[in-house]
Amino acid sequence: MxxxxxxxxxxxxxxxxxxxxxxxxxxxxxxxxxxxxxxxxxxxxxxxxxxxxxxxxxxxxxxxxxxxxxxxxxxxxxxxxxxxxxxxxxxxxxxxxxxxxxxxxxxxxxxxxxxxxxxxxxxxxxLKQKPLVNLGKEPLEPDFNGTYLHQKLLKSKRPLKSVLLDQTIVSGLGNIYANEVCFYAHLNPSQPVNTLTSEDFQNIAISAKKVIIKAISLGGTTIRTFVNAHEISGRFQNELMVHMRKKCCICGGEITKEFVGGRGTYYCKNCQKMR
DNA sequence: AGTGTTACCCGAACGC
DNA sequence: TGCGTTCGGGTAACAC
The missing domain is CATH 3.20.190.10 (MutM-like, N-terminal)
Incomplete structure (x- = not known):
């Protein structure tokens, strides 16, 4: 992970x-x-x-x-x-x-x-060959923004979360952070991306940057076994909003777990309504 | 072409 | 306890 x-x-x-x-x-x-x-x-x-x-x-x-x-x-x-x-x-x-x-x-x-x-x-x-060719922008690159996402996803009907996991669109997000980004952006992970507005895309880009910056500053997330080269655990798991959580920290409602694109997906039905 | 689905890597955790 | 089954993230290959 x-x-x-x-x-x-x-x-x-x-x-x-x-x-x-x-x-x-x-x-x-x-x-x-x-x-x-x-x-x-x-x-x-x-x-x-x-x-x-x-x-x-x-x-x-x-x-x-x-x-x-x-x-x-x-x-x-x-x-x-x-x-x-x-x-x-x-x-x-x-x-x-x-x-x-x-x-x-x-x-x-x-x-x-x-x-x-x-x-x-x-x-x-x-960078021009496999496996690094075709990687999309990383969340912390300066020109990773709403416009970049919007332009890449103009005609796509795929669910938001699947797109966040697609390394040719955004590189670096995996299942944990994709769940977190959807939560920060107040968007439903299943929302088809062609129904999103430019404000939504802007919001997604900002959320991704926020989540990644904070996770890096805390040394990553240790859920099962992650440790760094010094065998030290990360601390971001304490900051997770929805991934593996039971209750929403905003509204207190239950966190729903379902599968989106075949992957375990955690979100709050109340704070991340489908539009 | 774009999208969804499946297979694969394999050990750990689970259930009976 | 022991054995079979299920699970799972990221990616490539495949099917439609």
């Missing part, structure tokens, strides 16, 4: 502890995480490479090395830990060993996560 704020939190944690570290070896225990190359080539390519920076695009982490770039998606339960220990723990699938003796360990109970290796440091080129 790492969404934009969680991935941003992971990124910051990694920046604090692995920039400048030089890779001595890489060990892969589960092949299928690696998407676009063989395990042998994957491991070889990192040897002797120093980590220059860690960036983020949508929900993707981008590790910049001297000559290569690694793009990593955590999907549901991917995590990065930094440890000194050598023994592989359960659910650790890839271990990056540094000259210093530190190790960066990719842990993923569901094995849903993906990694792609690029043999270039030209980020602009990488």
């Amino acid at each position: 790492p969404e934009l704020p969680e991935v941003e939190t992971v990124k910051k944690g990694l920046q604090e502890c692995i920039i400048g570290e030089e890779i001595a070896y890489v060990t892969v225990y589960y092949d299928r995480i690696i998407q676009n190359t063989t395990v042998t080539d994957f491991c070889k390519s990192f040897i002797g490479q120093k980590i220059v920076d860690v960036k983020r695009k949508g929900k993707y982490l981008i590790f910049i090395f001297q000559d290569v770039i690694l793009v990593s998606h955590l999907r549901m339960e991917g995590k990065y830990f930094i440890r000194h220990q050598e023994e592989k723990a359960k659910h650790e699938h890839i271990i990056f060993g540094f000259i210093s003796g530190k190790t960066l360990r990719y842990h993923d109970t569901r094995k849903f996560g993906t990694m792609e290796l690029f043999l270039t440091t030209n980020l602009k080129e990488i």
Whole structure:
């Protein structure tokens, strides 16, 4: 469930502890995480490479090395830990060993996560290819606004929440924050987007920014298992308005759970009326 | 072309 | 307790 704020939190944690570290070896225990190359080539390519920076695009982490770039998606339960220990723990699938003796360990109970290796440091080129191509604007980009959403969704009859989850329209929102954005905008998650006004779109854009800024400032949301590189939990779960909640904090009414686009959706029938 | 649906990844939680 | 079933987020592939 790492969404934009969680991935941003992971990124910051990694920046604090692995920039400048030089890779001595890489060990892969589960092949299928690696998407676009063989395990042998994957491991070889990192040897002797120093980590220059860690960036983020949508929900993707981008590790910049001297000559290569690694793009990593955590999907549901991917995590990065930094440890000194050598023994592989359960659910650790890839271990990056540094000259210093530190190790960066990719842990993923569901094995849903993906990694792609690029043999270039030209980020602009990488943004033009899978998996980063086609990502929509992020809520915190300056030109993510009502006009942008309106123009992207002019003819769409899809439910608002499905559109918020569509990474080609907005990148970074997942199920938790999509629920929260609908609540802040006082809109029903099932509302077809072609029935929304430009004020609604403006409202949605502002709500998305608000939710994401606050979640980042609190280190993300820990509902099941999310922790950052220092294994610290996020605190935004205390601020959730509708996701996994029972009562609406505005009107005191019951929070409804139903499925929209096949995803569990939480909202207040009273505060988020269908129009 | 745009939209909705399904499959997939797999372990944990649940129910009997 | 043990075993089968259900669940689930994000994405790609598929069907219409």
